Amino acid sequence: xxxxxxxxxxxxxxxxxxxxxxxxxxxxxxxxxxxxxxxxxxxxxxxxxxxxxxxxxxxxxxxxxxxxxxxxxxxxxxxxxxxxxxxxxxxxxxxxxxxxxxxxxxxxxxxxxxxxxxxxxxxxxxxxxxxxxxxxxxxxxxxxxxxxxxxxxxxxxxxxxxxxxxxxxxxxxxxxxxxxxxxxxxxxxxxxxxxxxxxxxxxxxxxxxxxxxxxxxxxxxxxxxxxxxxxxxxxxxxxxxxxxxxxxxxxxxxxxxxxxxxxxxxxxxxxxxxxxxxxxxxxxxxxxxxxxxxxxxxxxxxxxxxxxxxxxxxxxxxxxx
Amino acid sequence: xxxxxxxxxxxxxxxxxxxxxxxxxxxxxxxxxxxxxxxxxxxxxxxxxxxxxxxxxxxxxxxxxxxxxxxxxxxxxxxxxxxxxxxxxxxxxxxxxxxxxxxxxxxxxxxxxxxxxxxxxxxxxxxxxxxxxxxxxxxxxxxxxxxxxxxxxxxxxxxxxxxxxxxxxxxxxxxxxxxxxxxxxxxxxxxxxxxxxxxxxxxxxxxxxxxxxxxxxxxxxxxxxxxxxxxxxxxxxxxxxxxxxxxxxxxxxxxxxxxxxxxxxxxxxxxxxxxxxxxxxxxxxxxxxxxxxxxxxxxxxxxxxxxxxxxxxxxxxxxxxxxxxxxxxxxxxxxxxxxxxxxxxxxxxxxxxxxxxxxxxxxxxxxxxxxxxxxxxxxxxxxxxxxxxxxxxxxxxxxxxxxxxxxxxxxxxxxxxxxxxxxxxxxxxxxxxxxxxxxxxxxx
Numbered sequence: 001x002x003x004x005x006x007x008x009x010x011x012x013x014x015x016x017x018x019x020x021x022x023x024x025x026x027x028x029x030x031x032x033x034x035x036x037x038x039x040x041x042x043x044x045x046x047x048x049x050x051x052x053x054x055x056x057x058x059x060x061x062x063x064x065x066x067x068x069x070x071x072x073x074x075x076x077x078x079x080x081x082x083x084x085x086x087x088x089x090x091x092x093x094x095x096x097x098x099x100x101x102x103x104x105x106x107x108x109x110x111x112x113x114x115x116x117x118x119x120x121x122x123x124x125x126x127x128x129x130x131x132x133x134x135x136x137x138x139x140x141x142x143x144x145x146x147x148x149x150x151x152x153x154x155x156x157x158x159x160x161x162x163x164x165x166x167x168x169x170x171x172x173x174x175x176x177x178x179x180x181x182x183x184x185x186x187x188x189x190x191x192x193x194x195x196x197x198x199x200x201x202x203x204x205x206x207x208x209x210x211x212x213x214x215x216x217x218x219x220x221x222x223x224x225x226x227x228x229x230x231x232x233x234x235x236x237x238x239x240x241x242x243x244x245x246x247x248x249x250x251x252x253x254x255x256x257x258x259x260x261x262x263x264x265x266x267x268x269x270x271x272x273x274x275x276x277x278x279x280x281x282x283x284x285x286x287x288x289x290x291x292x293x294x295x296x297x298x299x300x301x302x303x304x305x306x307x308x309x310x311x312x313x314x315x316x317x318x319x320x321x
Numbered sequence: 322x323x324x325x326x327x328x329x330x331x332x333x334x335x336x337x338x339x340x341x342x343x344x345x346x347x348x349x350x351x352x353x354x355x356x357x358x359x360x361x362x363x364x365x366x367x368x369x370x371x372x373x374x375x376x377x378x379x380x381x382x383x384x385x386x387x388x389x390x391x392x393x394x395x396x397x398x399x400x401x402x403x404x405x406x407x408x409x410x411x412x413x414x415x416x417x418x419x420x421x422x423x424x425x426x427x428x429x430x431x432x433x434x435x436x437x438x439x440x441x442x443x444x445x446x447x448x449x450x451x452x453x454x455x456x457x458x459x460x461x462x463x464x465x466x467x468x469x470x471x472x473x474x475x476x477x478x479x480x481x482x483x484x485x486x487x488x489x490x491x492x493x494x495x496x497x498x499x500x501x502x503x504x505x506x507x508x509x510x511x512x513x514x515x516x517x518x519x520x521x522x523x524x525x526x527x528x529x530x531x532x533x534x535x536x537x538x539x540x541x542x543x544x545x546x547x548x549x550x551x552x553x554x555x556x557x558x559x560x561x562x563x564x565x566x567x568x569x570x571x572x573x574x575x576x577x578x579x580x581x582x583x584x585x586x587x588x589x590x591x592x593x594x595x596x597x598x599x600x601x602x603x604x605x606x607x608x609x610x611x612x613x614x615x616x617x618x619x620x621x622x623x624x625x626x627x628x629x630x631x632x633x634x635x636x637x638x639x640x641x642x643x644x645x646x647x648x649x650x651x652x653x654x655x656x657x658x659x660x661x662x663x664x665x666x667x668x669x670x671x672x673x674x675x676x677x678x679x680x681x682x683x684x685x686x687x688x689x690x691x692x693x694x695x696x697x698x699x700x701x702x703x704x705x706x707x708x709x710x711x712x713x714x715x716x717x718x719x720x721x722x723x724x725x726x727x728x729x730x731x732x733x734x735x736x737x738x739x740x741x742x743x744x745x746x747x748x749x750x751x752x753x754x755x756x757x758x759x760x761x762x763x764x765x
Contacts, residue, residue, distance in 0.1 A: 003530045003555075003669065010692045011666035028722055060693030060759045072721055074757055075694040077526045094523055095516070095728060102519035105494045108529045108552025128528045132554065206336055206383035206492070216740060223735040231383075235733040237742075238516050243725040243752075245708045287708035287725065299733065307383030 001156040025072040033084045078124040091121040104184035114138040114186045115169035120149040127161040141168040173198025187211040193225040214298040230303035345491040349482045354501040386488040433464040451485025495546040511539040511676035514750030516728045524698035524755040525670040530555045534668035538675040541569025553580035582651035667692030674700040680710035699754040707754040720756040
């Protein structure tokens with residue numbers, strides 16, 4: 001998924017190969033991740049697609065089924081992956097993910113600790129942010145879930161950047177080997193305040209912690225725990241409003257005599273360019289918010305480890321000699 | 322899980338401020354944000370006095386400084402906050418008492434404080450610290466004891482900000498740089514809020530080893546943010562129209578090393594689009610542009626309306642040495658071999674943030690330069706140009722997965738029994754059109 005070497009990079013010359021992971025795009029809300037295998041086929045409501053027809057085509061190609069239906073084949077990205085991954089838990093979406101990575105100040109080379117792993121939606125984006133020299137250590141107390149996440153990272157080619165551990169971080173804390181080494185810590189746990197003392201020990205001085213919680217009571221308790229050792233404690237809610245664009249034809253008022261009448265907008269793709277040019281009616285592109293939206297995902301609480309003399313000493317001790 | 326593959330530390334510790342590095346100074350919990358370049362000669366102006374920034378050199382980021390009186394007069398000194406923890410616990414106990422207190426007896430007659438400003442000046446000249454003045458003010462306030470513990474805390478904080486200002490040493494990152502500009506000069510960055518910027522970087526799949534084409538007319542904020550995510554591998558090309566490169570003075574706020582700076586390039590769109598690579602005739606313009614955009618000072622604009630009482634928002638910093646200790650050169654004209662490689666392979670993604678330009682006008686020229694299946698994201702502070710652009714992209718069958726989104730961001734005050742959203746919020750963070758480029762039909 002990531003351009004860790006030039007062979008994996010998308011380019012004008014890079015074409016789909018046997019064994020590649022592709023995102024089969026039907027519609028913006030109907031997509032599927034498929035591993036290309038020469039002898040295999042892909043079936044959907046438009047018919048049957050032979051993988052062998054896909055090999056050698058560039059990413060971004062439109063491919064046809066035996067019945068003349070079509071899909072697009074896209075190169076996978078963490079954003080597309082978030083839309084196609086199998087939900088084993090409630091997952092984080094792009095608005096929260098982007099904000100978390102920005103606020104945790106993650107750059108290539110960082111060491112990140114995460115718990116729980118869940119379905120690995122955020123983990124995939126964390127891996128992209130720390131690549132190529134950093135690492136994400138992610139923990140989930142659910143053995144099956146951790147195993148499925150591992151399989152997913154295998155599929156998306158992130159195993160060199162992500163290590164999945166089975167561990168009850170609320171009960172046991174993060175492993176001792178990471179004390180003072182984490183640039184940032186992300187918690188998505190039912191009782192995050194139980195894991196905060198451990199997270200505090202793992203962080204480098206001035207390191208940032210984020211806790212994601214759907215309920216304000218969880219935030220309240222976490223913030224109380226954070227106050228003793230952390231500073232810059234800030235809680236946010238971030239949501240996305242999406243818009244739909246349509247082309248609407250506005251008729252001139254000559255026929256009716258009254259004010260101008262707006263016809264109900266018709267779906268954008270239906271109206272062709274020539275239609276606009278030939279007849280005299282003007283058509284306008286109109287935009288409005290989509291009626292349905294995610295109203296709540298969770299609260300994001302960020303905190304920075306307070307810089308004390310102790311941490312400076314710890315740092316000096318850890319310095320390579 | 323072994324620790325053998327832990328990333329190794331670079332020779333210079335990036336978590337400790339060094340001489341010549343760019344820092345963000347947060348004065349009084351975000352009331353004022355100032356960028357500075359540390360040198361023994363650089364100073365910070367607080368109130369009507371200048372303080373040397375020398376004590377900040379070699380201190381870890383996250384350190385807190387206060388003004389202290391010493392042998393050589395007043396100077397900035399590192400403090401270890403310890404009092405906060407005590408007050409926190411005290412607060413819990415007093416909440417119960419609080420229910421009996423309210424403001425019914427409070428009369429606004431300006432007589433509550435018995436210390437005059439002359440008294441305070443006298444204390445100062447005798448060498449009293451800011452904290453001592455705050456304590457004296459509290460002791461001489463007739464109404465302080467009658468306040469609830471929360472309004473006592475508010476009172477203390479207000480006085481502390483005025484008489485014992487605190488300076489927090491911060492590492493400049495995309496996040497803090499964007500927040501600082503958004504707070505002071507939102508127009509310079511096209512009103513690009515930090516959550517919108519974070520979305521642009523995600524939508525455009527920016528990661529190490531990618532080649533990102535940007536059209537950055539927001540002062541270099543996008544270019545810098547992309548370079549930060551590249552970490553010295555891959556490239557970011559800031560394309561421009563005509564012969565004048567887009568200014569990118571914000572790139573110098575980041576502490577980029579030479580390796581990262583070398584990945585930041587500029588190129589005229591004509592070079593990227595043409596089949597031939599021109600010679601270095603534009604380099605003169607790039608240099609001229611950089612000189613013109615100097616110096617960068619977050620404090621040169623009008624003071625924010627929120628903080629009139631403290632009188633701290635006047636002039637500030639940027640010492641003569643700032644220019645000498647400039648960071649390594651970023652934004653050179655892309656060499657012909659690099660342009661050639663971009664043309665052969667295509668860019669891996671595209672970000673446009675050009676508040677003054679027509680989105681479609683740029684996209685139709687820039688999108689053909691990116692590889693097939695490459696994601697792109699276009700920022701605009703107005704909706705209609707993006708709607709038109711999205712419609713055109715659909716008609717021309719240039720892209721799929723098209724979506725216009727608008728982020729919404731709300732911050733919360735979280736306090737025991739007093740949690741609620743902030744009374745003031747920013748209501749607009751801009752619009753983003755995102756999508757994925759598909760193969761040209763004629764190409765198949």
